[in-house]
Amino acid sequence: MSEERHIPGPPSELADTLNHWRELFQRKHAEDFEALKGLTGTDEPIFSFLVDYADIDDDDLLSLRFNEYPEATVEQANEVLRSMCAEYTDVRCVLRPIMFPNEKLKTVSSLRMRNRGKLVSLIVKIHDVGPRLGYIKKALYTCIVCGHREEIAQRVARERKRPRGPCKICLEEAERISGEPISYTLYKSLESLLQLTAEGSFYQDIQYLNAHDATAPDEQPIQIIIDDEYVDRHIPGQTIRINGVVYIDPIPDRNFVKDTRRILQVRALSIEEVS
Numbered sequence: 001m002s003e004e005r006h007i008p009g010p011p012s013e014l015a016d017t018l019n020h021w022r023e024l025f026q027r028k029h030a031e032d033f034e035a036l037k038g039l040t041g042t043d044e045p046i047f048s049f050l051v052d053y054a055d056i057d058d059d060d061l062l063s064l065r066f067n068e069y070p071e072a073t074v075e076q077a078n079e080v081l082r083s084m085c086a087e088y089t090d091v092r093c094v095l096r097p098i099m100f101p102n103e104k105l106k107t108v109s110s111l112r113m114r115n116r117g118k119l120v121s122l123i124v125k126i127h128d129v130g131p132r133l134g135y136i137k138k139a140l141y142t143c144i145v146c147g148h149r150e151e152i153a154q155r156v157a158r159e160r161k162r163p164r165g166p167c168k169i170c171l172e173e174a175e176r177i178s179g180e181p182i183s184y185t186l187y188k189s190l191e192s193l194l195q196l197t198a199e200g201s202f203y204q205d206i207q208y209l210n211a212h213d214a215t216a217p218d219e220q221p222i223q224i225i226i227d228d229e230y231v232d233r234h235i236p237g238q239t240i241r242i243n244g245v246v247y248i249d250p251i252p253d254r255n256f257v258k259d260t261r262r263i264l265q266v267r268a269l270s271i272e273e274v275s
């Protein structure tokens with residue numbers, strides 16, 4: 001599997017997924033929309049939209065998509081929430097899938113590279129909390145000639161991705177004027193017209209937690225990546241249940257860029273307090 005996970009499926013499948021999310025929210029979350037009325041982004045920048053795993057699982061399409069492509073499917077849910085909430089508030093709604101079934105419950109020591117991309121639930125004790133960080137989650141590229149904009153989704157701790165090829169508008173224009181395919185040099189110079197625009201790019205707060213199995217404190221710990229409203233909310237010694245996706249990442253202090261060694265991490269999709 002390549003690093004860039006390709007999400008297959010015709011556009012209609014995407015449209016269906018968005019519709020199914022919308023339907024689920026309408027059916028099960030009227031109270032959340034009610035609670036959002038009157039809230040503003042200044043009091044509450046982020047609203048956690050807690051969705052039961054069982055409700056996702058009841059919908060065959062969502063269940064399939066969520067288990068196969070958890071992060072992309074959550075992003076699609078967030079897109080639906082964005083449009084549904086826009087009429088009430090400027091608070092950013094974030095889908096948090098909770099109450100994963102026990103079959104997803106794993107121990108840290110049982111995780112392996114083959115679990116990459118899978119949904120898991122871990123009960124861990126926090127060992128230490130890293131500094132607050134941010135990363136460019138969506139980079140906005142703007143053409144300095146025509147103003148055409150392209151948004152490119154980025155991954156944490158990876159080289160920033162640029163749009164594929166040159167500005168489409170300027171390319172079409174250049175081809176129209178010359179009446180034939182353009183030269184490689186011109187193609188390359190059209191590529192450099194698209195430049196990262198800091199203003200308009202979306203930065204997400206993240207934080208790394210080092211945690212070990214609540215029941216096996218002497219075993220190897222694991223890194224958990226948390227984001228948005230979960231940042232700066234936890235302290236060492238707390239026991240929490242992490243529902244998330246298994247990631248693999250380059251080892252942190254590699255001394256050559258193409259080092260092939262990897263470590264396991266879990267990107268939290270939600271966090272539940274354990275009493």
Ligand SMILES: [Zn+2]
Nearest residue numbers: 143146167170
């Ligand atoms: Zn352009």
